[in-house]
Amino acid sequence: MAIITLDYKKSNFIAEKLHSLDEKQRSQLHLTDDPEICGCSLKAFCRLHYKFPAKYSRKTAGIFMRGILYDELFKRPFNAVEVEKKIGFVVTQKMTGFIVAHPDVVLGKYPIEAKHTTRIIQHPSDIPACWITQLTLEEVYCKVRLGWLVIGDLQSTLVTAWKVKIDKEEEEHLLEGHVKRMSELASAIYIRRHSNGLKPNWSECPSCYYNYVGGCPERKKV
Numbered sequence: 001m002a003i004i005t006l007d008y009k010k011s012n013f014i015a016e017k018l019h020s021l022d023e024k025q026r027s028q029l030h031l032t033d034d035p036e037i038c039g040c041s042l043k044a045f046c047r048l049h050y051k052f053p054a055k056y057s058r059k060t061a062g063i064f065m066r067g068i069l070y071d072e073l074f075k076r077p078f079n080a081v082e083v084e085k086k087i088g089f090v091v092t093q094k095m096t097g098f099i100v101a102h103p104d105v106v107l108g109k110y111p112i113e114a115k116h117t118t119r120i121i122q123h124p125s126d127i128p129a130c131w132i133t134q135l136t137l138e139e140v141y142c143k144v145r146l147g148w149l150v151i152g153d154l155q156s157t158l159v160t161a162w163k164v165k166i167d168k169e170e171e172e173h174l175l176e177g178h179v180k181r182m183s184e185l186a187s188a189i190y191i192r193r194h195s196n197g198l199k200p201n202w203s204e205c206p207s208c209y210y211n212y213v214g215g216c217p218e219r220k221k222v
């Protein structure tokens, strides 16, 4: 008869390997670094200037792992390959840069952004604003004014697709705000001073993977 015991050492070893599968420490400014999407402008600063590794707590690792699994599941039927879209922008008179975006799926020329949740989403007002911002900016990057947000309910397994249309005026407004925020971010990273216009969003700290001793300089200890 097989003797089964819980191997703590091996469990920790494998958990550490899984939890260190981070965002491959992306070395470019990414659309989702926009504080309106990721929630705090210090996150990109930590990654790009300090080059801190993202460290996961049990809670953030769970969110991260579910995200990867759902992403893979979602992309499979579309045979989706990673598409890179770029926007060039001016940071200062002496400095220009670009921001990259990787929509989950681009069907035809339209972006589809997949999200998963345990919340009940029945009405557009239930959808987190940062998801809408992300998708509409992907539309701007793809040079279209239409896209879909596909939301998977992890509890009921219900999948809903929300069509999101913008007009020319919204497109211009979105781009202007995005480029302004990204320029502030890029310039703070360039001059290596996070106090230069970047505001921490402390409500994000409890679930932030830069919130550890020796990590984010503005972190709120929780």
Ligand code: SF4
Residues within 6 Å of the ligand: 040, 041, 042, 043, 046, 200, 201, 202, 204, 205, 208, 209, 210, 211, 216, 217, 218, 219, 220
């Ligand atoms: S620890 Fe807090 S302040 Fe620092 S990057 Fe994370 S959310 Fe922002």
